Amino acid sequence: MDVLNSLLNGFQTALSLQNLYLCFIGCLWGTMVGVLPGIGPLAGITLLIPATFGLSATGAIIMLAGIYYGAMYGGSTTSVLMNVPGESASVVTCLDGYQMTLKGRGGAALFISAWGSWMGGTLSVIGLMVLAPTLANVAMKFGPPEMFAVLLVAFILLGSLGSGSFFRTMPMVFLGLLIGTIGMDPLTGSMRFTHEITDLYDGIGLLPVAMGAMGIGEILVATEESLVRVIHKIKFSELWPTRQELKASWGPIFRGSGIGFVIGLLPGSAHVLSSFVSYMTERKLAKRPEEFGTGRIEGVAGPETANNAASGSAMIPFLSLGIPTGPAPAVMMIALLIHGIQPGPLFISKHPDVFWGLIASMYIGNVVLIILNVPLVGIFVSLLRIPFRILFPVILLICLVGTYSVNTSIFELSVLLCFGVLGYFIRKIKYDIAPLILAMIIGPTMELSLRQALMRSDGSFLIFWESPITMTLIAASCLLLGWNIYRALRPTAASWEKALEEGK
Amino acid sequence: MGHSPTPGLVHLIEGEEIRMTKDRAAGLLFLCSGLYGFYFSFQLPMGRWNEPGPGVFPFLLSLLLLLSGAAWFVRGRPRAAEKGGREKTEGLPFIKNISTPLKIVALTALFILLFNRVGYLISSSLYLFVLLLWVSRYRVAVSAGLAVAIGAGSWYFFAKILAVSLPQGLLPF
Numbered sequence: 001m002d003v004l005n006s007l008l009n010g011f012q013t014a015l016s017l018q019n020l021y022l023c024f025i026g027c028l029w030g031t032m033v034g035v036l037p038g039i040g041p042l043a044g045i046t047l048l049i050p051a052t053f054g055l056s057a058t059g060a061i062i063m064l065a066g067i068y069y070g071a072m073y074g075g076s077t078t079s080v081l082m083n084v085p086g087e088s089a090s091v092v093t094c095l096d097g098y099q100m101t102l103k104g105r106g107g108a109a110l111f112i113s114a115w116g117s118w119m120g121g122t123l124s125v126i127g128l129m130v131l132a133p134t135l136a137n138v139a140m141k142f143g144p145p146e147m148f149a150v151l152l153v154a155f156i157l158l159g160s161l162g163s164g165s166f167f168r169t170m171p172m173v174f175l176g177l178l179i180g181t182i183g184m185d186p187l188t189g190s191m192r193f194t195h196e197i198t199d200l201y202d203g204i205g206l207l208p209v210a211m212g213a214m215g216i217g218e219i220l221v222a223t224e225e226s227l228v229r230v231i232h233k234i235k236f237s238e239l240w241p242t243r244q245e246l247k248a249s250w251g252p253i254f255r256g257s258g259i260g261f262v263i264g265l266l267p268g269s270a271h272v273l274s275s276f277v278s279y280m281t282e283r284k285l286a287k288r289p290e291e292f293g294t295g296r297i298e299g300v301a302g303p304e305t306a307n308n309a310a311s312g313s314a315m316i317p318f319l320s321l322g323i324p325t326g327p328a329p330a331v332m333m334i335a336l337l338i339h340g341i342q343p344g345p346l347f348i349s350k351h352p353d354v355f356w357g358l359i360a361s362m363y364i365g366n367v368v369l370i371i372l373n374v375p376l377v378g379i380f381v382s383l384l385r386i387p388f389r390i391l392f393p394v395i396l397l398i399c400l401v402g403t404y405s406v407n408t409s410i411f412e413l414s415v416l417l418c419f420g421v422l423g424y425f426i427r428k429i430k431y432d433i434a435p436l437i438l439a440m441i442i443g444p445t446m447e448l449s450l451r452q453a454l455m456r457s458d459g460s461f462l463i464f465w466e467s468p469i470t471m472t473l474i475a476a477s478c479l480l481l482g483w484n485i486y487r488a489l490r491p492t493a494a495s496w497e498k499a500l501e502e503g504k
Numbered sequence: 505m506g507h508s509p510t511p512g513l514v515h516l517i518e519g520e521e522i523r524m525t526k527d528r529a530a531g532l533l534f535l536c537s538g539l540y541g542f543y544f545s546f547q548l549p550m551g552r553w554n555e556p557g558p559g560v561f562p563f564l565l566s567l568l569l570l571l572s573g574a575a576w577f578v579r580g581r582p583r584a585a586e587k588g589g590r591e592k593t594e595g596l597p598f599i600k601n602i603s604t605p606l607k608i609v610a611l612t613a614l615f616i617l618l619f620n621r622v623g624y625l626i627s628s629s630l631y632l633f634v635l636l637l638w639v640s641r642y643r644v645a646v647s648a649g650l651a652v653a654i655g656a657g658s659w660y661f662f663a664k665i666l667a668v669s670l671p672q673g674l675l676p677f
Contacts, residue, residue, distance in 0.1 A: 051666060171534045171572035178541050178565045185558035192558055193544055216612075220605040223639070389640035390650065393632050396612065397658055401628075404619070405668040413616045417609065424605055425533070429526040447561040459553030 010356025023361045026063035027368045030070020035380045041071030043215045050402040057339035058354045062361040069311045073369045076113040089271035089307035092279045096299030108241035114373040116253045116305035121366040123257040124312025136320035139345035144452035149473035151446040156480045158267040166484040176439025199411040206334045208416040215399045217423020245297045252302035260309025267325040274310040275303035327434040527580030534573030541566030623673020629655035
């Protein structure tokens with residue numbers, strides 16, 4: 001009953017005229033950034049952060065969350081119609097979605113993709129509603145050793161499941177953690193790596209780092225490429241799937257919801273991973289797996305459902321533990337911090353209006369998105385006609401003004417540019433920048449937990465082996481670390497063959 | 505050696521081509537960051553295990569970065585594909601296309617320098633004008649028109665609608 005009452009209160013908040021408007025704007029902007037290749041949900045969220053300064057925390061998070069899950073809906077449109085993924089999670093959708101378009105079934109692919117996105121999104125909000133308060137209650141009992149152990153597992157999982165290999169991701173994590181130590185030490189007040197620059201005393205701002213590394217870095221890479229765009233037009237009458245297509249989609253949609261929800265809880269590239277796992281699952285379950293890649297509706301329904309389900313469940317660790325599992329939740333966390341709200345175990349009990357308002361808005365937002373994405377798909381596709389050479393200067397300017405507006409600091413603009421260059425460089429060498437940002441955000445909590453735990457135990461590391469929670473988490477970390485080392489060192493089949501040949 | 509010069513070529517040492525691979529570049533980044541962290545964290549109080557000082561965490565991270573950096577630097581070394589010694593490595597991938605990002609970075613740095621001095625409206629319009637003209641390759645008139653329109657529009661949006669405090673500079677608003 002408590003959940004139901006809280007949800008009703010949430011609907012009261014979300015259905016206020018202002019919050020409804022913000023939810024709509026978020027969904028609309030999210031769909032737009034999802035459609036436009038080169039601007040992902042992350043850039044979409046960061047660009048609108050300055051617009052949230054005058055809003056309440058509830059309004060701000062409702063709008064930013066709308067962009068986040070809206071981008072997942074929009075990303076499929078260009079994958080299906082142009083074979084260009086609007087954002088990374090829609091890469092898999094290109095395989096069968098575009099083939100369906102070539103066969104004249106692009107409209108049906110878009111409809112099923114929107115339908116699956118709605119189902120996945122709504123089911124994951126139900127999961128979020130049930131699981132987040134439970135997890136927050138458990139986390140309230142966490143002391144520094146438990147918190148350190150949770151963060152340790154999170155980082156090792158991030159390394160294991162991230163888009164790069166474990167040994168490529170972990171240095172980025174270390175670098176992010178090191179950058180996170182810049183500024184005043186919270187326990188002793190000593191200055192670290194500040195070189196007497198007063199702007200660094202409070203540490204490096206998270207927003208210029210996120211906006212620079214993700215926004216400016218992405219733009220710099222995108223300006224190198226020119227996209228040749230062939231847009232297939234879709235008529236409204238072509239949107240309806242056949243009965244056979246509808247029947248074939250049900251299974252993938254339900255399986256995709258489950259897969260996406262579970263993978264969304266894990267740190268790393270959850271959206272991309274969930275859509276790949278869903279695609280592979282459908283392929284394995286299919287009677288004729290060889291037909292995948294030639295325009296099977298299951299290849300669209302499963303992945304598109306999974307990436308939307310993942311966006312809902314990715315909010316659980318971020319809201320209830322204060323641990324963002326991906327760059328987009330990390331930026332939403334920054335936005336909440338700017339509004340003076342600290343996500344974590346106390347978030348739901350301290351700010352029930354914000355949490356339940358967000359949950360209710362996500363139900364509403366998913367309905368708004370299906371209305372926006374099915375009949376209005378043609379309008380969104382026409383956005384692709386805006387030349388990128390006009391779009392990128394505008395985005396750059398918004399990034400610059402957005403960063404400046406937080407603290408009216410020129411120093412932060414320099415940080416933005418430096419991290420833009422770093423983001424560009426890291427993209428070019430095919431490393432993932434997201435772990436660096438996540439580590440930078442979570443790092444200070446991790447360090448504080450480690451030092452507090454050691455102070456409590458009088459310097460004994462056995463404190464991490466005392467409670468069942470820490471024991472389990474530390475054991476899981478060791479196992480994961482061991483597994484990753486084994487995977488990296490084991491000889492591959494090719495090297496065995498070579499060694500055998502040389503032996504002859 | 506008889507190798508033709510490639511975009512990835514960055515050094516010539518005793519006739520041997522040293523090509524930076526992506527991993528080697530990453531290794532260098534981690535090594536430099538690790539060295540920096542190592543040097544400066546060493547100057548911070550380390551404390552004891554029962555009261556860890558502010559230097560412990562950055563020191564450990566710097567060590568890990570140094571190790572990772574060294575590992576990637578060595579692993580990313582140019583490898584001989586066959587006994588003849590022809591290297592099979594990928595060159596620095598951004599040598600070819602770096603001019604556009606470089607122009608953007610230079611212009612953005614200039615914009616940041618001018619921002620407080622001449623004010624938002626003038627600096628943003630100038631920034632957009634040069635970007636549109638030099639990078640996007642629009643005609644002068646089109647670039648000027650777009651720059652003024654976007655600059656003024658963004659000023660109205662941020663300063664008037666969102667009430668962001670933007671520098672006035674040379675203009676009275």
